[in-house]
Amino acid sequence: MAIRKDANTLTAAERAEFVTAIQTLKAEGIYDRFVLRHANASMGDIHRCPAFLPWHRRFIFDLELELQRVSGNPNFGIPYWNWPSGGTNASMWNDDLLGGNGDAGGVVRTGPFRAGQWTVINSSGSPAGPLMREFGQNGLPTLPSQAEIDQVMAITPYDVPPWNTNSNPSFRNQLEGWIGPNLHNRGHVWVGGSMLPMTSPNDPVFFMHHCMVDKIWHEWQLRFPNQGYLPANGGPFGQNLTDPMGSTPSGQIGSRPIDVLDSAALGIIYDSAAPQPQPQPQPQPLLIVVGANPTQADISTPGEADVFRFDVPTFGPHTMFTTGPSDTFMTLFGPNDRNVEVASDDDAGENFNAQITRNLSAGTYYLRIRLYSPNATGNYAVGVRSDGAGPSPIPELIVDGVSINAAISAANESDVYRFNITTENTYTIETSGATDTFMTLHGPNSQIPEIDRNDDGGSSLNARIRRQMSPGEYFIRVRHFSPLGTGSYSIRVIRG
């Protein structure tokens, strides 16, 4: 188990333990191996890409094991650099921990890693002089604030194509710092000196910095349990969920993103001394009335995204669209959950406008609109209309009747069924087939309240719900477990 604490809250004994352990690893030559592992990694394997977060999670985990070994403390955790309270005057920069800023020439002359006591290496492993720091001197004079961290914490999904610095919206890309308020990159640039090049682990603050990055990812994962690592597949090799990551040796844990997704399973615990980022109260999005004139809006800042909500009273086909001169990109979420993505579109509407047409069951939906180019601004209008004369029928399942054969034919698609219960009893709703289905049960007599859910309770990867049910009309929603998964399945309802 590793207990990771805010570096500024460490006791004198904990500070000494950290410094001694780092110095011991340096003397053993192990510390420099970590510098070289980072310095000689292919940049496309570990930066500007989805694996940025899992690669560095594994990297600091491996150093943590070494620190535990040399300290003899199995609970030793790398302290994290809490940026909002980690500026020049923070105690982590005192002489008993990291030492302070560099002198006029950038040379660190205070603390345990000062010139004469600590020598950095280049990517060939050769000594390359003293540790250098230039706090705030490289164009980014401030560290990320808590408000900026909270802003990034609200971003979903984890990542999107093209899986690089132009990915948007992307939690990974915002946390890494290529769009949005710039968190991770800014920390490197703010320290400057030895923290700027690929040999940045030469400065021990590197590990505290990435511990903070990892903590933010961990908290984001807890906040959005339905937002998994992406790409699951189809991305560049080394970036997919089950690909081995580049420049990652075999070790106590695996080298794939999937092997490091669960911090708790890795035995990592974060302290409670620092204020925990609270789930940000999200402002209620502007309401769009179905069938009303389109609502005027604009993207006034590059990378900005607008969110709207609309209510669907009954199942039926609907079209969500934008109009205007901008090249919009639209993502639909719901029902009743602004983190569950249903569909997205770029140019299905007029000119470069986005448009989604889809059967929607009753509930509240959310539309996120951004511009296709993360560097653009522009006006648009957004609207929702109900298509067709009346609601389309929801396929009905008959208790103890025949199964319905269906398919999840597109990413993020879900199917809805209804069935009637006339006598209170135990009923089983289950899918069959080779598709990894996920099922939610709603009712009675409403599509909105969810009363049960299941992933793999059936045979193989099929979903199954078995429960006592009172008379009424119920609704079943079936989707693929993976947001990107597709496949056929059958579904039935039986008594007992």
Add this chain to the structure above:
Amino acid sequence: MAHHKEIFEGRTIEIKDGVNLSINGKEIDCHHDRVKNKFYSKYLPYTQYDSLLELAREIAKHAAEFSHAKD
């Protein structure tokens, strides 16, 4: 800037054909992001620059390979 050569803070920066960068004779891996119109290199993985020359000067200044700092 098809060809450019300069001494920057004691390091020799050379750009050939507008894209091939070397510092002190060492070839430097660098890339151009066409979407953002920015230049970047694994030598400075946390930043990107408006021009190749600007990137080259920053690499020369900060990369441990070209460090002149002394204890």
